[in-house]
Structure formats: structure tokens, C-alpha cells
Amino acid sequence: GDSVTQTEGLVTVTEGLPVKLNCTYQTTYLTIAFFWYVQYLNEAPQVLLRSSTDNKRTEHQGFHATLHKSSSSFHLQKSSAQLSDSALYYCALRPPGGNYKPTFGKGTSLVVHP
Amino acid sequence: NAGVIQTPRHKVTGKGQEATLWCEPISGHSAVFWYRQTIVQGLEFLTYFRNQAPIDDSGMPKERFSAQMPNQSHSTLKIQSTQPQDSAVYLCASSFDRGIDTQYFGPGTRLLVL
Numbered sequence: 001g002d003s004v005t006q007t008e009g010l011v012t013v014t015e016g017l018p019v020k021l022n023c024t025y026q027t028t029y030l031t032i033a034f035f036w037y038v039q040y041l042n043e044a045p046q047v048l049l050r051s052s053t054d055n056k057r058t059e060h061q062g063f064h065a066t067l068h069k070s071s072s073s074f075h076l077q078k079s080s081a082q083l084s085d086s087a088l089y090y091c092a093l094r095p096p097g098g099n100y101k102p103t104f105g106k107g108t109s110l111v112v113h114p
Numbered sequence: 115n116a117g118v119i120q121t122p123r124h125k126v127t128g129k130g131q132e133a134t135l136w137c138e139p140i141s142g143h144s145a146v147f148w149y150r151q152t153i154v155q156g157l158e159f160l161t162y163f164r165n166q167a168p169i170d171d172s173g174m175p176k177e178r179f180s181a182q183m184p185n186q187s188h189s190t191l192k193i194q195s196t197q198p199q200d201s202a203v204y205l206c207a208s209s210f211d212r213g214i215d216t217q218y219f220g221p222g223t224r225l226l227v228l
Binding site: 032033035052090097106 | 149155164169170214216217218221222
């Protein structure tokens with residue numbers, strides 16, 4: 001079956017510095033959709049980014065991610081972390097067309113400190 | 115658009131009692147997902163309905179958990195003979211269902227089994 005690996009359970013970064021959250025995957029599907037969801041404290045997860053196009057950069061709210069099928073990765077990056085970015089981040093994938101469940105990584109907690 | 119509605123928001127049960135959790139998906143969404151979230155396990159997929167039909171329940175503990183979607187406007191997750199290890203936040207999400215579609219999560223039901 002499909003799998004998503006987020007290698008870091010916790011990432012801490014100083015405000016203003018760049019941050020990168022890792023996401024790699026395994027799947028047998030050639031076409032697949034990828035998502036980053038963010039969950040702020042005491043809130044529900046919400047989508048941050050999504051992509052299904054190889055080597056195309058996707059951006060939202062200062063974050064960006066590029067799907068690289070050659071390395072099976074969809075890392076999330078931001079050039080300058082803000083205190084308000086502190087949250088739990090999930091990487092997820094789902095094959096197209098329905099009838100397939102989504103697969104989530106274990107999540108990475110991002111803590112941005114002054 | 116009220117978003118995904120989940121009731122109750124908090125539920126406390128005694129060991130061995132039954133718990134029923136309710137979810138009202140966003141109108142027009144054809145897919146409904148149930149997840150369990152804990153600090154240790156992260157976000158765990160439980161089950162998924164498409165156009166009210168059960169598609170994948172591979173994440174459901176077989177003996178005490180059941181889910182239904184009797185109509186397009188609500189789904190229920192029932193846990194019989196609750197155990198302390200069932201304590202978690204149960205999240206419901208809905209989406210259109212082409213695989214590439216974003217899931218919209220409800221606020222969750224926090225279940226505490228004493």
C-alpha cells in the first residue's frame with residue numbers, strides 16, 4: 001500500500017530563519033495528488049498546499065512545495081518562519097478518481113521561537 | 115457554508131459504555147472520512163464513504179467500531195463497550211471525490227473514556 005514518511009516529529013526554528021519539513025512517499029500509482037495540511041492548536045486540520053504536477057512549485061501563505069517524482073518527495077519550505085507558523089503539519093497523498101483512501105504521514109510539529 | 119459539523123464536541127463515557135459521534139458533511143460533498151487523532155499515533159484513517167456507500171473501512175477496529183451514513187447529510191461513528199484506549203479526538207472530513215479534492219475537516223469530537 002501507499003505510505004508517507006515525515007522524518008521529523010518536531011522541528012524548531014528561530015523566527016525569521018528558513019524552515020523545511022520533509023515528506024517522502026511510496027506509491028504504485030503514476031498519477032497522484034499530494035497535500036500539506038496544517039493544524040493550529042485546538043483547531044481542525046486545513047489544507048495548506050496541494051499538487052499533482054511533477055516539478056511544479058506550489059505556493060500559499062508564504063510556504064512552497066515542489067513535487068519531485070524522481071526522488072518521491074514533496075517537502076514543505078518557507079524562507080522566513082513566523083511565530084504564527086507554529087503548528088502541526090501533515091503531508092498526505094491520494095490516488096485520483098475516488099475509491100481510494102488518503103494516506104497521511106505521522107505529522108511534524110513546527111515550533112517557531114523568537 | 116457552515117463547514118463540517120460534528121457533535122458533540124466533547125464526550126465523557128465510562129468504560130464499557132457506548133459512544134455515538136455525529137458528522138454533518140458540507141452540502142454537495144460526496145465523500146465522508148472518519149479519522150482518529152492522538153498524540154502518539156497522529157492522524158489515523160478509520161473509514162470512508164462515497165455517495166453514502168462504504169468504500170474502505172480498513173482502519174476501523176473490527177470488533178467495537180462501526181460507521182454508517184444513512185443519508186447524504188449525516189454520518190455516525192459508533193463505539194461499543196468503550197475502553198480507555200479509545201480516548202482520542204475523532205475527526206470527520208468531507209470532500210468532492212475525484213481524489214485531487216481537498217478534504218475539509220470538522221472541529222472534531224474529543225472522547226474521554228474513564
